Amino acid sequence: MTLDYQKIAVLGFSPRTGLEVVKYLSKFDLDIIVADSKNREDLRDLIAQVDSVNIEFDLGSNGRQILESELIILSPGVPYDLEILKTARKKGIETISEIEFAFRQSEAEIIAVTGTNGKTTTAELLGAMLSDLDGDQVKVAGNIGIPFISIINQLQSGEKVILELSSFQLEAVKQFKAKIALYLNYSPDHLDRHHSEDNYQKAKKNIFSNQKETDYAILNFDDPYLLDLKDEIKASVLGISSESKKADLLISKEEAYFQQEELKLLDFKKIDLPGEHNRKNAAFAALAAYLAGQKIEKIQRAAENYKLQSHRMEIVKNSKDYLIIDDSKATNPDAALKALASIEQDIILIAGGQDRNADFSELVPLIKEKVKILILIGETAEKIASLFADSKLEIVKVTTMEAAAQIGVESLSGDKALLLSPACPSWDMFSSYKERGKIFQENVIKNID
Known part of the structure; x- marks a missing residue:
């Protein structure tokens, strides 16, 4: 396989995609520009994995060095409509994804x-x-x-x-x-x-x-x-x-x-x-x-x-055999809607998280029908609660997952299900949906025992 370029830029030096693209390009006789808004100290461990004389780093800046390249390869986290990329395309520099x-x-x-x-x-x-x-x-x-x-x-x-x-x-x-x-x-x-x-x-x-x-x-x-x-x-x-x-x-x-x-x-x-x-x-x-x-x-x-991955409608086993479900991977309203629809019992729902301008209105009818207690956390707690201003639904707003899990367990009985299905990303409070689900599970088990 050959590459008919003299200089290629990689924008977004991420631990997975960016790093793997740079490793691949390093096998060819060409110059590589690696650009990222993070500084060299933040990316030190990644830089150590691709040490090469053919790599020029443009870090902690506006990335204008990519305009010297003939092709720009984007990591998934880099928006296609960045001003620097619009400038590159006007100059005739092709901009493509890693895929x-x-x-x-x-x-x-x-x-x-x-x-x-x-x-x-x-x-x-x-x-x-x-x-x-x-x-x-x-x-x-x-x-x-x-x-x-x-x-x-x-x-x-x-x-x-x-x-x-x-x-x-x-x-x-x-x-x-x-x-x-x-x-x-x-x-x-x-x-x-x-x-x-x-x-x-x-x-x-x-x-x-x-x-x-x-x-x-x-x-x-x-x-x-x-x-x-x-x-x-x-x-x-x-x-x-x-x-x-x-x-x-x-x-x-x-x-x-x-x-x-x-x-x-x-x-x-x-x-x-x-x-x-x-x-x-x-x-x-x-x-x-x-x-x-x-x-x-x-x-x-x-x-x-086949077994579903953790935090995807995962049944949390517990000493009282309550139906407790960790669906922390439900990071948008549609995913939460599907989770709610799949449960036959009355539901105690923990929802809320990072505000990403999602429309939660589609959740309202099903929540009113199936949810007995709505426990809200995160940036979207007030926004979601406002949708039920005319409802008699019991709503509890808390600031931590630990508190949400405790209230959920205290309200739980054999004819109800406790469901974590946030309908939002996790990044306002957690490093990932996995961390959010892990903390939920740990605190549910602690409060039951």
Whole structure:
């Protein structure tokens, strides 16, 4: 593989993507500019991993040295609309994402997964279903935590790779093309980054932009936005639905049935995945795996053996056998909505977190119907509480997760469920959704015992 450039810039020296891009570029005879708003001291450990005479660091500044390059590769955390990048494009310097760059360097066949929620679960399920495809293991990369660029040297021409893709990664793709593209669901998200819902939609739609009629696009036909989107796609569109009999793959509580070929792809009676949304995630993965050539029995077996990651509708085992659920990964209203809908008991809900200008109004009807006590934390506590000003719902606002967990446990009984499903990111109070969930679990167990 060759690179026909003399100087390439990497903007955003992140521990995963930025570092892996720089490591890859270091193998070529070219000059590299690494730019980041952080200073050298903050990035000392990363710099030590890529010590090379061909690397020029532009740190803790406005990054103008990238304007000396011929190509700029962005880490996912770097917005495409930065002024310095607008200047670069006016100068004719191409600006692309790491996903786009890795795609150009690889001849692998891509199965791509996007959506507002459920991407990781679906990508992992699909990876499990394709773990033994014609004797080859299909790798999973992308937003799941493994940069695509870090595995391209392990992929032979035509080998399949599964990529979980966020709007950040799709924002700056140009030639990228997936053989099979999955769009799981849509709700407005990351508007602090994209500035408008239209920009968010455009970024996500890039997953289909270069597909041809010989490729596949799998859509959620129960999602009105995605149902309308099908007419814009050049690829062969397959719809998944639990409501419409016109869809290609029909989902019920018992099975996922592929109408075109009169096949039962999944028997849900043997699969332990809570909630309709997770059955739909499994159905997406199953259809993609089948289209990729996998046998039905291997698809079913993988689904039966799959366990959700921590903090995704995770049952917290406790000495009193109360139903306590850690869904800290629900970082937007739509994810919380799905969690609420999946629980049959009355609910004590812990919600709130970083304010990212999300619209919480869609949660109101279901919360009024199913939630008996609403415990609110974080930056959005007042905003969410204001939506229930005319309601008799019991609302408690606290400043720590420790207090939220204690109140939740004290209010809990055998006929109620305690649910942490914040509907918000965690970064106002925690380093990650994982830390938020961990603190919740620890304090729930402490207060029960």
